[in-house]
Amino acid sequence: MLNRQNLMCRDGCGFATFDFQLKDILEYGIDLINSVEPHNVSLSIHSACRCPEQNEEVGGMSNSYHLEGLAIDFHIDIVPLVVVVYFMRLAAEYYEVSDFIDIVVKEDYMHMEFDKRRWLKKQQEDIK
Numbered sequence: 724m725l726n727r728q729n730l731m732c733r734d735g736c737g738f739a740t741f742d743f744q745l746k747d748i749l750e751y752g753i754d755l756i757n758s759v760e761p762h763n764v765s766l767s768i769h770s771a772c773r774c775p776e777q778n779e780e781v782g783g784m785s786n787s788y789h790l791e792g793l794a795i796d797f798h799i800d801i802v803p804l805v806v807v808v809y810f811m812r813l814a815a816e817y818y819e820v821s822d823f824i825d826i827v828v829k830e831d832y833m834h835m836e837f838d839k840r841r842w843l844k845k846q847q848e849d850i851k
């Protein structure tokens with residue numbers, strides 16, 4: 724359901740390198756929602772991977788996580804955003820990355836990003 728086609732940059736450049744951990748969290752979050760939701764729902768993706776040109780086109784910040792495949796904008800039809808946020812937070816907890824996932828709720832979608840750099844740094848510190 725999350726695949727190269729729907730995560731790919733929207734201008735046809737072919738950039739589709741989306742973070743596998745963030746993908747796991749999203750898929751688990753959808754599974755959790757579907758375990759309580761009678762209809763089988765899926766993500767409506769507004770924007771995931773973006774090349775610099777596309778990022779500028781849509782007015783993204785120059786340091787946007789979309790540029791690194793570490794952010795996604797989406798909503799789920801018929802499921803209120805607050806409910807989606809709740810389950811995505813649960814999924815992030817399950818993968819033990821809650822502290823590194825940021826969610827910003829907009830009017831008709833949510834932006835979710837994974838601070839992978841900070842997460843990697845934490846992993847290295849934990850090894851020491």
Ligand SMILES: [Zn+2]
Nearest residue numbers: 732734736774
């Ligand atoms: Zn592009």
Ligand SMILES: [Zn+2]
Nearest residue numbers: 794795796834
């Ligand atoms: Zn975004």
